[in-house]
Each structure stands twice: as C-alpha cells, then as structure tokens.
Amino acid sequence: xxxxxxxxxxxxxxxxxxxxxxxxxxxxxxxxxxxxxxxxxxxxxxxxxxxxxxxxxxxxxxxxxxxxxxxxxxxxxxxxxxxxxxxxxxxxxxxxxxxxxxxxxxxxxxxxxxxxxxxxxxxxxxxxxxxxxxxxxxxxxxxxxxxxxxxxxxxxxxxxxxxxxxxxxxxxxxxxxxxxxxxxxxxxxxxxxxxxxxxxxxxxxxxxxxxxxxxxxxxxxxxxxxxxxxxxxxxxxxxxxxxxxxxxxxxxxxxxxxxxxxxxxxxxxxxxxxxxxxxxxxxxxxxxxxxxxxxxxxxxxxxxxxxxxxxxxxxxxxxxxxxxxxxxxxxxxxxxxxxxxxxxxxxxxxxxxxxxxxxxxxxxxxxxxxxxxxxxxxxxxxxxxxxxxxxxxxxxxxxxxxxxxxxxxxxxxxxxxxxxxxxxxxxxxxxxxxxxxxxxxxxxxxxxxxxxxxxxxxxxxxxxxxxxxxxxxxxxxxxxxxxxxxxxxxxxxxxx
Amino acid sequence: xxxxxxxxxxxxxxxxxxxxxxxxxxxxxxxxxxxxxxxxxxxxxxxxxxxxxxxxxxxxxxxxxxxxxxxxxxxxxxxxxxxxxxxxxxxxxxxxxxxxxxxxxxxxxxxxxxxxxxxxxxxxxxxxxxxxxxxx
Numbered sequence: 357x358x359x360x361x362x363x364x365x366x367x368x369x370x371x372x373x374x375x376x377x378x379x380x381x382x383x384x385x386x387x388x389x390x391x392x393x394x395x396x397x398x399x400x401x402x403x404x405x406x407x408x409x410x411x412x413x414x415x416x417x418x419x420x421x422x423x424x425x426x427x428x429x430x431x432x433x434x435x436x437x438x439x440x441x442x443x444x445x446x447x448x449x450x451x452x453x454x455x456x457x458x459x460x461x462x463x464x465x466x467x468x469x470x471x472x473x474x475x476x477x478x479x480x481x482x483x484x485x486x487x488x489x490x491x492x493x494x495x496x497x498x499x500x501x502x503x504x505x506x507x508x509x510x511x512x513x514x515x516x517x518x519x520x521x522x523x524x525x526x527x528x529x530x531x532x533x534x535x536x537x538x539x540x541x542x543x544x545x546x547x548x549x550x551x552x553x554x555x556x557x558x559x560x561x562x563x564x565x566x567x568x569x570x571x572x573x574x575x576x577x578x579x580x581x582x583x584x585x586x587x588x589x590x591x592x593x594x595x596x597x598x599x600x601x602x603x604x605x606x607x608x609x610x611x612x613x614x615x616x617x618x619x620x621x622x623x624x625x626x627x628x629x630x631x632x633x634x635x636x637x638x639x640x641x642x643x644x645x646x647x648x649x650x651x652x653x654x655x656x657x658x659x660x661x662x663x664x665x666x667x668x669x670x671x672x673x674x675x676x677x678x679x680x681x682x683x684x685x686x687x688x689x690x691x692x693x694x695x696x697x698x699x700x701x702x703x704x705x706x707x708x709x710x711x712x713x714x715x716x717x718x719x720x721x722x723x724x725x726x727x728x729x730x731x732x733x734x735x736x737x738x739x740x741x742x743x744x745x746x747x748x749x750x751x752x753x754x755x756x757x758x759x760x761x762x763x764x765x766x767x768x769x770x771x772x773x774x775x776x777x778x779x780x781x782x783x784x785x786x787x788x789x790x791x792x793x794x795x796x797x798x799x800x801x802x803x804x805x806x807x808x809x810x811x812x813x814x815x816x817x818x819x820x821x822x823x824x825x826x827x828x829x830x831x832x833x834x835x836x837x838x839x840x841x842x843x844x845x846x847x848x849x850x851x852x
Numbered sequence: 853x854x855x856x857x858x859x860x861x862x863x864x865x866x867x868x869x870x871x872x873x874x875x876x877x878x879x880x881x882x883x884x885x886x887x888x889x890x891x892x893x894x895x896x897x898x899x900x901x902x903x904x905x906x907x908x909x910x911x912x913x914x915x916x917x918x919x920x921x922x923x924x925x926x927x928x929x930x931x932x933x934x935x936x937x938x939x940x941x942x943x944x945x946x947x948x949x950x951x952x953x954x955x956x957x958x959x960x961x962x963x964x965x966x967x968x969x970x971x972x973x974x975x976x977x978x979x980x981x982x983x984x985x986x987x988x
Binding site for chain 2: 431432433478480482550551552553554633634637638641642644645648769770771773775776778780
C-alpha cells in the first residue's frame with residue numbers, strides 16, 4: 357500500500373522524510389542506518405561504483421570524491437562535478453540523496469507515490485526547477501514544493517494549536533529564511549517571505565575553521581591543514597565545538613596534523629559570537645526587512661518560532677528576544693520540524709495561502725510624461741509577495757516604426773534598477789512588417805502554486821501571441837530528456 | 853513622484869492606453885549598451901586603483917610597472933556615506949542597500965553575487981560602527 361502523505365526536507369546539511377499518520381500527526385521515518393536525519397553528503401566510490409549517502413559518506417573516504425552542501429549549487433547553471441568520466445550536475449547529486457530516502461524509507465512505510473518537498477523561500481526559479489528534476493530522477497513524483505518556513509509554521513501551528521501572527525526564523529545549514537504568516541483556525545495565510553543565502557551553520561563552521569587555523573599557526577608556526585581531508589577533519593571538529601558552545605561557555609580542543617604536531621585551542625562562546633557577529637547582524641537586518649516589507653512593527657508579531665539547527669546558538673535567541681521583547685519558541689527538535697511540516701502540508705496544503713517569493717518584470721524604457729525624462733528600468737509586472745496563484749499584466753507600446761520582432765526580457769527581482777535583477781528568459785515575437793510606432797504589447801505573467809512562472813506576450817495590432825515557461829541554459833541545466841535518462845540510470849545504481 | 857505620474861496616466865487612459873513606455877526591443881539594445889559601459893567603467897576603475905604615485909599603470913601584458921599597492925574602497929565609501937547624515941538617515945540608507953544587495957547575492961550572475969557579498973560585508977560594518985555603537 358502506498359504511503360499517502362509524505363514530506364521531504366532536502367536540506368543543505370541534513371535531509372529528512374516524514375509521513376502523516378492516520379491519527380493526523382506527522383512522524384519522521386528513519387533511514388536504513390536508523391538515523392532520523394540523513395546527512396546531505398554523497399561519496400562517489402571508485403572501486404565498487406556504489407554511491408554512499410549520509411553518515412558513511414560524511415565520515416570516511418576520499419574527500420575529493422565527497423560532495424557536501426550540494427544544495428548551495430542548485431541555482432548555479434554551470435556547476436558540474438566529474439567522477440570517473442561521468443559529469444554530475446547539482447540536481448543529479450541531489451537525486452542520489454532523495455533516492456536513498458525513497459528506497460530506505462519505503463521499506464518501512466510502503467511505496468511512496470507523491471511527495472511534498474521543501475525549498476528555501478529564497479530559492480529562485482532555477483533552483484526550484486532543479487529540485488523538481490532531482491525528485492523525478494530519484495523516481496519521486498512531486499505533488500508540491502513548499503517553502504521551508506511555511507512547512508515549519510504549519511507544524512508549529514498544528515503542534516501547539518496557536519493562532520495569530522507568527523514570524524518564522526529558519527536558520528539552517530546554508531540559508532536563512534524568514535516568513536511572516538497569520539494563522540486563523542484551519543487557514544494559514546503567508547504575508548511575506550525573505551531569505552539570505554550563504555548564511556547558515558556551514559558558514560559559522562568555516563569561521564571556526566579560520567580561528568583554529570590562526571591559533572595553530574601562532575602556536576606551531578605551521579599550517580593546520582594542507583589538503584582537503586585534513587580540512588574536512590578540522591571543519592568537523594569546529595562544528596562539534598560550535599554545538600558544544602551552545603551549552604558551554606568555553607571549549608578546549610586539541611587540533612593538529614601528522615607533520616607539525618598538535619596544539620590546544622581554547623574557544624570561548626564570546627570569541628565565537630564575536631567572530632560571527634557580522635553574520636548575526638545580517639540575520640537581524642533580514643528580520644527588519646521582513647517586518648518593514650509586511651508593514652509591521654515587532655509588537656505586531658504574536659509568536660516568533662525558531663527552525664533549523666543553527667538557532668541553537670544562544671546569540672540567536674538573545675537577538676530575537678531583544679528585537680521582539682519576548683523569547684522565541686521552537687517546536688521541539690528544530691532540525692525535524694520542516695520535514696514534519698512538509699508531511700502536514702501534503703494533506704493540508706490547500707489551506708495555506710502563499711505568496712510570490714520574487715518579483716517578476718521586464719526591461720523597459722519608462723518615459724515620464726510630465727518631464728519627458730526617459731529612464732531604463734526594470735518594470736515590475738508581478739510584485740513580490742503577491743498572493744498565489746496569480747496572473748498580472750502590464751501593457752507597453754512600441755517605439756519604432758516597422759519593428760519586425762518584439763523582444764521581451766523576463767526579469768526576476770524586486771529592484772527597479774536593471775543591474776540588480778536577473779534576466780531569466782526572453783520571448784521574441786515576430787510581427788508583420790510596416791507597422792507604425794505606438795503599437796500596444798501586453799505582457800502577462802502567471803505564477804503557480806509551485807512558484808513557477810509562465811510568460812505570455814500579446815501584440816494587439818497583429819493579434820499574435822507567444823508564451824513560454826522559463827527555461828535556463830547552462831551546462832548544469834538538464835533537458836526533460838536528460839532528466840528521464842538520468843532517472844533510468846539512477847534506478848540501476850547501488851545507493852547505500 | 854514618478855509612480856504618481858504613472859498612476860494618473862493609468863486613470864486618464866481608462867481604455868488601457870498605456871504608460872508611454874517604449875518597445876523592449878530598443879530596451880534590449882540599451883541594456884546591452886549599459887552593461888558594456890559598466891564593464892568599461894569597472895575596468896577603468898581597476899586600472900585607476902592600481903596606478904601608483906607616479907601615475908604608472910599596468911602594461912598591456914598585465915605586468916605592473918610599479919609595486920604600488922591596490923587602493924580599495926572603505927566600507928563607508930562603498931555604502932555611499934555622506935557628510936551630515938543622521939543616524940536615522942543612515943539606518944534608512946543601509947536598509948535600502950541591504951535589500952538590494954541581499955537579493956543580488958542570490959543572482960544567477962556570479963560576479964554580481966561576489967560584488968553583493970562584499971557590499972553586505974560593508975553594510976554590516978557601517979551599521980556596527982555608526983548605528984549599533986551610537987545606540988550603545
């Protein structure tokens with residue numbers, strides 16, 4: 357029998373799968389190693405061709421054949437890895453993680469038909485598309501994508517039965533997401549989502565790595581690590597120290613290498629917090645941006661919820677308590693609530709009203725009628741935080757006579773300055789010759805519940821239209837055919 | 853002011869007569885011109901920064917004629933601080949910059965990501981130095 361409501365948190369550092377039980381409560385399903393969360397690490401074994409995923413990949417093997425934090429690359433169209441003559445794109449590597457979860461968890465809960473997968477709120481179009489492709493290649497059908505803070509908020513509301521206005525502060529392994537939502541009875545309405553990339557636990561680990569390296573250099577006059585294997589070991593030690601500093605004010609560690617001996621390092625919570633203070637301030641500024649974007653003051657928020665392992669850092673709680681005037685809460689295990697919320701979302705997703713995570717527009721020359729001044733701008737068609745699904749139109753006019761091609765560049769971003777938005781697609785509409793200037797062209801964007809955008813250009817004069825879904829180009833972007841072929845290939849692989 | 857003008861035009865021309873925006877085909881050409889100009893200006897700026905006290909610039913082969921250090925902008929310069937800015941002015945200014953560059957740090961363009969991350973570092977440095985210290 358197929359498991360009906362399944363949610364997956366495909367995280368930067370750990371991933372988890374949860375199901376909704378018959379009693380209406382979600383539950384984490386452990387992997388084949390008995391772990392509730394699977395490290396998002398993949399090891400490409402040279403000898404047996406097996407792909408190790410999880411703790412065994414993280415803790416042993418050639419670091420040059422081990423892939424960490426692949427989620428950080430899901431929106432990089434040109435990122436490629438190569439092992440044993442085969443190229444691997446980020447979604448393909450992610451597919452291996454998902455395949456492990458699918459295979460091992462389905463032995464416990466039965467076949468998995470459809471899943472809800474969570475993504476960071478700031479994930480752009482390409483990263484979302486890559487996540488869906490990864491699921492397909494792992495043999496999973498995606499019912500919906502849902503933003504991680506939305507899933508966490510759903511779990512929090514379910515767990516504690518609370519109502520009101522909630523701010524979710526989700527600081528995980530690689531990203532920070534902040535979502536403000538309202539819960540009224542069975543309905544959840546997202547007001548706004550903001551995010552920051554390269555701002556998470558793995559970035560804090562790198563800072564501790566630098567502290568250790570500096571201290572070792574001072575004591576031993578040598579470099580602490582000179583290759584990736586050594587670096588990874590120190591990074592792991594730093595991560596362990598970071599976790600201990602959530603409970604202790606000071607940690608003493610012994611670090612070293614085979615050549616230069618060992619040194620003792622003392623890392624205090626104060627030193628650590630000082631070292632990460634700028635990253636922490638970035639998170640505080642994102643909270644301020646979220647509140648301002650929703651037109652709210654801190655006193656307008658009823659609950660602040662912590663999600664993600666990095667929220668265990670005491671400075672996070674202190675900062676949020678200072679901003680809001682009350683202590684934030686967590687839903688128990690901050691690492692699991694996203695997966696648990698995803699399972700709930702699989703059943704109750706229709707009750708969640710979401711918003712666009714990005715603005716979409718087109719490049720245009722805007723003329724001020726009064727002054728005659730012309731400026732080149734990003735003209736926003738769908739503003740960020742518009743409730744979804746939605747469709748919005750904007751009408752423009754052509755400026756030249758006898759234009760044969762109307763080109764519309766589709767942008768993603770909230771800035772009116774074109775330098776600070778991404779051009780994610782282009783529509784070229786061929787029109788008949790001999791037209792005057794001043795012909796009306798309507799651009800319509802529609803945005804679906806999976807945060808995917810389609811664009812339609814309509815020329816009033818000729819009646820012609822052209823529409824596209826956004827497609828990216830790059831070495832790391834797979835076509836539908838390639839996704840199918842890779843799915844077939846992955847189904848033959850041994851993944852442990 | 854500009855958006856107000858747009859809104860009023862929208863009301864006057866209720867049949868949908870559009871804002872007088874130009875065709876995006878010429879916008880594309882303008883955009884490419886603007887990008888090319890930015891790249892030229894960035895290259896000029898790099899050459900200017902690496903000019904030594906005697907006014908020498910690196911040769912075409914890329915080898916420096918002198919050993920003068922590269923001059924980089926301070927956090928205050930990157931953030932465009934101006935004399936006479938109050939703490940409130942600065943706070944609002946940094947908020948705008950933060951919003952812009954936080955978004956651009958997720959750009960598909962790697963150069964933009966690098967630039968924006970540098971700007972985010974500068975923004976928090978200025979904030980710590982001039983706003984959070986002022987409050988303390």
